[in-house]
Structure formats: C-alpha cells, structure tokens
Amino acid sequence: MTAVTDRAAASRAVPAGTVMPAGTVMAAGTVMPVSPITAWSIGAPRLLAGLDRAERVDHVTHTAIHGALPATDNAHLLGLLDASALYGRGGAGFAFARKLRSLAGPATRVVVNGAESEPASRKDRALLTRVPHLVLDGAISVGRAVEAREITVAVHDAAAYSSLARAVQERTEATRVQIVRVDGGFVGGEEHALLRGLAGDTSIPAGRRRPVSADGVLLSNVETFAQLAVLLRRGPHRFADTGTRDEPGTTLVTVGGAVARPGVVEIPLGTPLGILMTAAGAAPAQAVVIGGYHGSWLPPAGEIALNRAGVAAAGGTFGAGVVLVVGADTCALGELGRIAHWLAAQSARQCGPCHFGLPALATDVEALYRGTAPALAAAFGHARAVDGRGACRHPDGAARFVTSGLHLLQDEIDAHLRGGCGRPLLRQLPMGGHR
Amino acid sequence: MRIEIDWTRCDGHGLCAALMPQRIRRDEWGFPLIDSVGLDQRESAAVRRVVAACPALALRIAHDQPQPVARA
Structure with missing residues (x-):
C-alpha cells in the first residue's frame, strides 16, 4: 500500500467558512482516502496534543x-x-x-x-x-x-x-x-x-x-x-492532575449516533455525560448507548460520570468508551433490533448457546418491534440462556446490551404492542459496515 | 469442585445430562446447564464418569473459581 500524504486535499476537506468550536481539531485526510477521523478534546489534550497544528504528529513534532x-x-x-x-x-x-x-x-x-x-x-x-x-x-x-x-x-x-x-x-x-x-x-x-x-x-x-x-x-x-x-x-x-482520584488522567471516547460532531474526544475521566453531549451537539435524546455493543442502554442523564465507576453506578459499563446518542426522532426499539441481529451475526459459531441463542434473542426483539407477539419474557429467557456460556464474552456482552435496552424501552415495547411508536427507524446506531 | 465446559467443543450430545440428571439439565437447544453449586467429594466419582463419557471431550473438572477473561 502506497502512503500518499496530500495536505492540499486535506485542507480542501474542510469547507471554506466552516467555524469549528473552540478546541476542535479538524481531522484532515491523513494518509488514506478514507473518511478522516475527527478528533477534539474537552480540557487540555494529552494524547491528542499537537493535532491543532498537524493532521499527523511526526516524530520531530512529537x-x-x-x-x-x-x-x-x-x-x-x-x-x-x-x-x-x-x-x-x-x-x-x-x-x-x-x-x-x-x-x-x-x-x-x-x-x-x-x-x-x-x-x-x-x-x-x-x-x-x-x-x-x-x-x-x-x-x-x-x-x-x-x-x-x-x-x-x-x-x-x-x-x-x-x-x-x-x-x-x-x-x-x-x-x-x-x-x-x-x-x-x-x-x-x-x-x-x-x-x-x-x-x-x-x-x-x-x-x-x-x-x-x-x-x-x-x-x-x-x-x-x-x-x-x-x-x-x-x-x-x-x-493525576485531571480525572478522578481512583481513575486519574484522561480517556478517549468515540461519540456518535444523533450528534452534530461525531468523532474521537479526549476527556478528563469523570466528565459528566451532559458536557460531552453538549460539546458534540447531541440532538434531543431518548437514550444513550455507553460502552458500545457489549455495553448498555442508559437514560440520557447528564450527570452520569464518564469513567468506569460513574457508568457502573448508572448500571452500565464504560467499556472502550463508546458513547452513542439515540435521538428522540428514531424508533429506539427498531435500533435495538438492528443491533441485536448484527450481534447474532458476529458470533464465531463455535459455541452452541451463542450460535443458537443470539439469533433467537434477536428474533424476540424483532417480534416486539413488529408488535406481533408478547415476546418480552422469551427475550429475557434467551438472554439468560446465553449469558456466561461461551468461550469468549460475546454472548455475555450481547445479552447485557439487549436486556439493558429492553429494560429502558418498556414504554416503547408497550407502544409497539398497541400498533407502533409512530417514529421512523432512522438507523442512527452505526453498524461498522466495512468489516 | 466444578465441571467446566469447553463451549467450542460441546455439540450438545446430552450424555452428561443423561448420566447426572440431578446436576445437569439441557437448554432448549440441547446444551448442558450444569449446577455445580455445592458439588462435593461424595459426587466426584459421578463427576469423573460424566467427564469421561463426553464424546466431544468438552468437559473437565476444575477446582478453582472460573477464570476471568481479560480483554485487551
């Protein structure tokens, strides 16, 4: 693979007249002609230091x-x-x-x-x-x-x-x-x-x-x-001059979903979710997914502290720091069902409970979405049936993701049983289609 | 003492559940659900028989707590 650095093309990637918020570092087309990764920080950057001056920090600059x-x-x-x-x-x-x-x-x-x-x-x-x-x-x-x-x-x-x-x-x-x-x-x-x-x-x-x-x-x-x-x-x-006492320093989060400025953000550990959502330009939200697709659906409560202890106190897991905003305008149950099917497809199909259980779980969520069956008990049953029964943590994480969504979306599930929530499925949760 | 399953080997043949129904049930797909709570030395002969009978060699006896799986 030939590395081509085209700074002129990179600068063209930012439309003329674009005003970026303070502290924002626009990702430039670094090396490959793929969509660049936007990176910015809340507070002083450590890992991302230098990206206000260069699209890539070379060894001299480093x-x-x-x-x-x-x-x-x-x-x-x-x-x-x-x-x-x-x-x-x-x-x-x-x-x-x-x-x-x-x-x-x-x-x-x-x-x-x-x-x-x-x-x-x-x-x-x-x-x-x-x-x-x-x-x-x-x-x-x-x-x-x-x-x-x-x-x-x-x-x-x-x-x-x-x-x-x-x-x-x-x-x-x-x-x-x-x-x-x-x-x-x-x-x-x-x-x-x-x-x-x-x-x-x-x-x-x-x-x-x-x-x-x-x-x-x-x-x-x-x-x-x-x-x-x-x-x-x-x-x-x-x-330790930033972050919390038990979890000092900064961390990187990837923010996405219904936000105006998706990307990678360096934050002090313990930063409240509300600050990140505001900085990222989050749309009015009905839920957040924290910790990625082995993580949890949580209410979009601004006071949730973004570190391991803070997200755990809210009933979730911080995981690898993915924060996805589920907007108030999309069908959240449909979003949950899409990812449940995707998780089932990600099974390596080595272990029986994961191979059979995750598709069954996804089908339950789809039944709830279609409002055709009172499949809630079946879904919780299948989530229990896969939890801890695999060679890796995929079934456990998938079960946690789906059950947390089902717990949070009780009203949505009821609405779907009565004929639907009236919101379109906007596919706000990214699926990683390139894999 | 507990019975550990290598899930990558288990094919759900069900011999374990047939040999030790008081401890081992099968889920809706036929894979074992093992209750190791309070499993003690008096049952060790039965446990060894179950482990030896598995046609997929998916079972083994462990004396420790389940190993935490660290992801990177």
Missing part, C-alpha cells in the same frame, strides 16, 4: 511537544503504575500493573491490540493514524521493561498500518517493531482470537480460558500504551 522518551525498567514502571492507576482501555479495564505482574517469567512478546473490533469505536485508529509515536513510545518502553523479544502492533486497517509503518521509519531506536494487519470480526479483538490471527489462523476465541500472560504475552489496547507514554513523562503526580 519530540518537540512531549520531550524525549525517558528510560525505564520494570521496577520503575511498576512504581509509576502503583502510584497512579492505569486501567486497560480496551473494554475490560484490567489494571495494567496487575497484567505486568502476572507475566509468567520474562515476557516473550508485547502485543499492542489495535484490532478495534467494536464497530462504533474509532479511538485506536485515531491514535494510530494521527499520533502514532505515543503508541510506539508506550510499546517500546514496556518492551524494554519486560525485556520482550518481540513487539507487535496489530492494526485493523490500511490507514493505521501505513501511518505506523511511517512512524517506525521516522524513529531512530534499534528496537524492532512488527506491524501486522488483522481482519477479524467483532470477536476478533478478543485477546486469544487476536493472537490466533497474528499466528495466521482464523481470528476466533480459544476454548480454554487461560490468561495470555501465562504464556509470556503482555497484550493491551492501543490507548493503554499511549497513556503509558504520557504517564512516563508526566510522572504520577502530574498524570
């Missing part, structure tokens, strides 16, 4: 903004992580320090997971295409600390690949970094599936639930490594 990469070793790294908690940013929120400590013996590999298989999420691609050196800083530092023999970055698309390949050439370290494109579905980002994909096999989860750290693999999400690069330079005290 060093000018962040300074040289400090040396580190395992003890130093663990000290930083103990002083300032850093949770994995791929969805499960595993403490990075725990991951580092659970490595059995010396690490053979550091794997940066950029599969970003959550269909609405764009944050990892935003980092890889626009600020690749932060990700490489994190990966190389961890690689040195654990004396890894191999550093691999798994990416999903060509734009991320070429940006990263260019970034590796821009750097001077002797450390070798391998970049691999993986092309899995929703379950392809699960860590065992990813390792299988990297080994050239089909990207499907393994049957046995054995942590990959037991095999000397330190695997984490793209953003985790970028955050680590920030922590290494700022130190724990300055890292």
